[in-house]
Amino acid sequence: xxxxxxxxxxxxxxxxxxxxxxxxxxxxxxxxxxxxxxxxxxxxxxxxxxxxxxxxxxxxxxxxxxxxxxxxxxxxxxxxxxxxxxxxxxxxxxxxxxxxxxxxxxxxxxxxxxxxxxxxxxxxxxxxxxxxxxxxxxxxxxxxxxxxxxxxxxxxxxxxxxxxxxxxxxxxxxxxxxxxxxxxxxxxxxxxxxxxxxxxxxxxxxxxxxxxxxxxxxxxxxxxxxxxxxxxxxxxxxxxxxxxxxxxxxxxxxxxxxxxxxxxxxxxxxxxxxxxxxxxxxxxxxxxxxxxxx
Numbered sequence: 298x299x300x301x302x303x304x305x306x307x308x309x310x311x312x313x314x315x316x317x318x319x320x321x322x323x324x325x326x327x328x329x330x331x332x333x334x335x336x337x338x339x340x341x342x343x344x345x346x347x348x349x350x351x352x353x354x355x356x357x358x359x360x361x362x363x364x365x366x367x368x369x370x371x372x373x374x375x376x377x378x379x380x381x382x383x384x385x386x387x388x389x390x391x392x393x394x395x396x397x398x399x400x401x402x403x404x405x406x407x408x409x410x411x412x413x414x415x416x417x418x419x420x421x422x423x424x425x426x427x428x429x430x431x432x433x434x435x436x437x438x439x440x441x442x443x444x445x446x447x448x449x450x451x452x453x454x455x456x457x458x459x460x461x462x463x464x465x466x467x468x469x470x471x472x473x474x475x476x477x478x479x480x481x482x483x484x485x486x487x488x489x490x491x492x493x494x495x496x497x498x499x500x501x502x503x504x505x506x507x508x509x510x511x512x513x514x515x516x517x518x519x520x521x522x523x524x525x526x527x528x529x530x531x532x533x534x535x536x537x538x539x540x541x542x543x544x545x546x547x548x549x550x551x552x553x554x555x556x557x558x559x560x561x562x563x564x565x566x567x568x569x570x571x572x573x574x575x576x577x578x579x580x581x582x583x584x585x586x587x588x589x590x591x
Contacts, residue, residue, distance in 0.1 A: 333358035335390070336418055336434055338369075338442055346547055349396045350442070352418055356386035365429060366421035367395050373413040373447050376400035399443075402450030409452050409563075413443035456565050459486035460519070462495075462553055463568045465527060467576040473583030474533045475576050476506070479553075479567060481519050481526040488558040490519040492528070495553040495567060500581055502533045503551055503567075515556075532577065534584020548581070549574065 335355040344350055352367050364386060368379035377400035384393050404411065420432040436443070465478030481492055493515045497503040505512040506529045519526040549569045554562040 332356075332360075332362055332422060332424065332430070332432070334362070334386075334420070334422065334432060334434070338418070338436060338440075339394075340442060340446075342547075344396065346550075347396070348398060348401075350399050350446075351394045351396055353392050353394045354384065354386055355390045355392055356388055357390050359388060360425050361388060362386050362425075363423045364393075364395070364420055365423050366419075367397055368419040369397050369399055369416070370419055370433075371399060371413065371416040371443060373403055373411070373416070373443065374400035374450075375403050379419070399446060402447040402454070404447075404451035404454045407455055409448065409455060411444070411447050411451050413440055413447045416440060416443060452563060453565060456555060456563060458484060459557060460484050460490045460555070461568065462492070462555070462565055464570075464573055467572070469576075469579065470531075472533075473580060474531055475580055476529070476531050477576070479503075479517075479528045479530055481517060481528075483519060483524045486557055488521055490526075491515045491556040491559070492517045492519075492526070493554040493556055493562050495551060497532075497535060498548055498550050500535055500548050500584070501551075501577060502535045504531055504533070505529065506531050532580055534580050549577065 333356070335357050337353040337355075339351045339353055340349075341351070350369065352369065354364060356362055362385075364382055364384040366379050366381055367384075369377055371377070377398045380395065380397050382395050384395055386393055402411075415438040416436045418434050418436065420434070421429050422432055423429045461480075461482045461484060463480050463482070465480045467475045467477045469475055479492070479495060481490060483490065495503060495516065504510060505516055509531070517526050517528045551567040551569070553565050553567050555565055556562050
């Protein structure tokens with residue numbers, strides 16, 4: 298399964314009068330060190346699903362402040378923007394998190410390990426006197442987290458230009474399972490596309506038939522001159538306990554590993570549409586009810 302990872306970068310800024318505010322104050326300058334803001338960039342399991350990161354903020358200054366707007370300014374990503382918040386930060390460094398979208402990686406060429414450009418976090422911060430000040434804090438550069446997020450998006454964009462990996466029509470089975478196909482369609486890559494393997498999600502098993510777990514790898518090879526490959530599968534419920542159903546963050550993420558002309562396996566995910574969600578719901582319901590016995 299796709300690994301969950303966590304990376305943190307930190308930077309501290311001291312707002313001293315108008316010098317670092319990015320905007321001249323409306324009235325008199327702020328006292329020295331009126332705002333000391335520390336920020337960390339993190340990502341957890343839920344953020345991976347939502348394509349977000351957490352802006353973790355700490356107020357190390359002498360007075361309470363309130364963050365009213367946050368924006369991740371990452372030139373290597375597009376589609377993100379400012380987020381309006383109401384995040385009081387008491388003194389003492391108590392951590393307050395704000396989730397923000399990082400957009401979609403801007404990818405050029407076929408570089409699968411691109412490096413992200415220098416990035417910042419922009420804030421609007423309200424001090425106790427009611428005034429709002431602009432802050433712009435640089436993130437560490439190079440940045441391992443943003444590099445990895447950019448690499449994930451660029452690798453997926455690259456694979457999408459070569460072939461698609463989807464599901465085919467579904468047939469309900471008396472057991473409560475469904476049968477269907479995994480479909481590989483050529484898009485732009487002229488050579489051999491090898492589907493090394495695919496796996497189920499936390500709740501659902503996806504297995505080639507008729508050998509299921511005993512199926513040898515690779516699961517399928519799309520040869521030059523062929524435009525489509527279909528692999529028969531069966532989808533079964535796996536761990537549909539009340540706890541798993543309550544805690545699951547990625548019910549419909551199905552990892553797959555693909556090689557192009559015998560190269561290193563590349564991670565992708567089988568594409569999910571509304572048809573899959575509708576087909577899988579009875580499987581999960583039957584699994585939860587204990588009705589998936591052969």
